[in-house]
Amino acid sequence: MSEQTRSYTVTGMTCEHCVASVTEEVSEIPGVTAVDVDLASGAVRVTSDAPVSDDAVRAAVDEAGYELVEGGATP
Template structure:
């Protein structure tokens, strides 16, 4: 009898915990974020960059934490944030 990692209802499990963002984390101050749409926009834009493994947006603090496999390119992050309509004002 062969064992499958997927259940009949389509849910898959390898028996390991869900992967979380691992690597180098850098937090940036970003102005102009006010709502869930802002969070979603930045998460998608920054998350699409090569090497980025996680993006956490804190609207109240005006901060975005980027986790990646290597040290982030601040100029590239600033460019993506700017293109999305926000302003990266520096590292926190």
Template sequence: MKKVICIEGMRCGHCTSNVEKALRGISGVSDVKVELEAKTATVEADDSVSDDALRNAVDDLGFEVRQIRQA
């Protein structure tokens, strides 16, 4: 499955790198692409990865998840 996470609070390449690393650390996530300008992270993962797991990984970094939607 592919999901797009809308994220508020990312300001630089360091922010996007941290978000990418956190999302890649979730078991079942196979690919992550974070776009600073669009304020999104596109995640490819198996069906076992919940929206809550994605949200928590981003929230733990101090960023705000506005929305998670199917891509």
């Protein structure tokens, strides 16, 4: 199965610790192979080798203490 990449926007991140927290939580979702977080824009790109639900990403972002405001669209 080919890799899938989906993009999200997360609010509330203000520093590299925030980026690390979001990256760590989202990386724990089964199937996720890479997480790229851009602090300046709040963009989070999630690459996976299996389908990952938007709800799973939202829950991981919530667990990290931030809010997913939009996303799921493949760029």
